[in-house]
Amino acid sequence: MKIEEIAKLSGFSKSTVSRVISNNGYVSKETKEKILKIIEEVNYIPNGIARSLSSNKSNTVAVIIPDIQNSYFGDIIKGISNIMDKNNLHMLVYSTDENIKKEKKVFQNVIEQRPSGIILSISLQYHKKKDIKVLLDSGIPFVLFDRQIFDETFTGVFFDDIKGGYLATEALINSGHENIAIITGPFSTTNGLNRLEGYKKAMLEKNKKISEENIYEGNFHFDSGYENTKKILEKNKKTTAIFICNNEMTLGALQAIREKNLKIPDDIAIVSYDNHKYFEILGINISAINRDIEETGMEIAKLLLEEMKNSSRSKKIVIVSPTLILRNSEKLVKIKD
Amino acid sequence: MKIEEIAKLSGFSKSTVSRVISNNGYVSKETKEKILKIIEEVNYIPNGIARSLSSNKSNTVAVIIPDIQNSYFGDIIKGISNIMDKNNLHMLVYSTDENIKKEKKVFQNVIEQRPSGIILSISLQYHKKKDIKVLLDSGIPFVLFDRQIFDETFTGVFFDDIKGGYLATEALINSGHENIAIITGPFSTTNGLNRLEGYKKAMLEKNKKISEENIYEGNFHFDSGYENTKKILEKNKKTTAIFICNNEMTLGALQAIREKNLKIPDDIAIVSYDNHKYFEILGINISAINRDIEETGMEIAKLLLEEMKNSSRSKKIVIVSPTLILRNSEKLVKIKD
């Protein structure tokens, strides 16, 4: 079934039918109704591919994320999807699996589809401008989120990770901790570095000693939270608190702590970056830096829509400020000697 | 940049360049290399939309799910994405938000995009064949998953929910429980009905009395697990165990149980449908019916690829058998009088 048949059936030309379908251009009310009725009757559904090619608008948005399975990105996608739906945009989803090589191939695939816009959260490896050259060259509007590129600033939505790191550390300091360990994110990411910077800033401001051996570089994955926490608990006897820089690693830390039969905060205090809805539901009291993720997804989508409207690369940055939720896991209960 | 420019630069015709890009048809080795080199040099990326229109193959697969945010569907998508990647297929993702009205609109949008295949998990409302008529009429190969249509069988991957319901109930009976409540899924779904059927089957076989007041119709959402559990704990004093028919409702149940300061299994035994990775990690011991979800996602994708290859509607059904993981939450500790 194509537009030509509708034209024949209705007695009008292809263009008139096209105008009805696209709902633009001059068509008399009666004509419109007549054509609409026929479309309804024969269950005609226009070919979006042909429309895209002809109009040079794909009405499609590509979302590129590092890991579909991660509930954080699930929530982001939910927010994006919500806005895209309302704007009749289709959503292509790609996962790079935190792999910069796969990411490169994904970029190529994405451009082939000629989406009207691109949303991208880069993989955890160190990224410079040249790593997204294909996207830049394509001229397609895009917005970054969460993770930043080192040598240039692009339109995007990011979190104030320095503030988050600061708040978490400050909470521990205010509870009386002196010897605070941190399990960071990878130093190849702005997020990893900024949260650490927040930690250092808080320690300095409050006149606490920053000791290199209290800094453990993690990689944002479960195992790294588990292993580093074990190390801390075994080697660093004076440590009374740990600031863990994301939720996956916190889950790993919880496992390590449980295996050692330690209690939070009695034996070890912690603050986590990123709240997890299950913490609350399951009655696990972990103080955490909190971000409204679905809402952020909506922000990201809106920013992209703006870029698409102006077909620009505005380099506009939206910074989302995290907050701290206290649930007593940060308390200092006994001082180790 | 289009194919014509590559043709000019290389001195060959559009057709030859096209053959190189599609890697099909006769092209001499030297010609191919020459053209490939030029494509590389000028960073030419073919227009997938034009290719789709011309070749009548979109290389795109649409995945329609009820709720993107639900980690169950996140895991499924991960599995699907894995297989689609390997087959160079793009993935369009649509969420119907468990809303049959939105679902209808989504179907329309999906067909417009002329995907090469469709993967669909219907929303929780009662579905008959007519509700997916648009898809059927389109002629596009599709596979259903998890949730079935009442009046006809279509190609798909489903779980043996009767067996799952049976295993869960049997575990409780074997632990010595007599008075077992069940919080079911909605009766508008095969899943809800089948899990209940499994429950009844186990009760009958083991000569336990099935009492209507032990059957609570839930809706698979958190609140319904919470509310129904509260009801059970308050009204049904003789109940020593609850079989909760999905993981979201189990989270709700856990909250209700915690609010009443009851212990599992000391005060109330439970078995949950669907394991949750966080149960284990967070040290929450809940016996549960387990399914390998990401693996299932891969099965689904493979089944669709088969359908696409044969461009058929085979009505082939794959049934995935769930298993039971026991973690002591099913134990009978004290008998109520």
Next chain:
DNA sequence: ATGAAAGCGCTAACAC
């Protein structure tokens, strides 16, 4: 092994 030409299903000037 390569090229010429028609056409995929639609949109968008432009003409009337």
Next chain:
DNA sequence: GTGTTAGCGCTTTCAT
């Protein structure tokens, strides 16, 4: 208001 016509950027016969 409506129709005519020329593409959109490719693929795919059919020649040669």
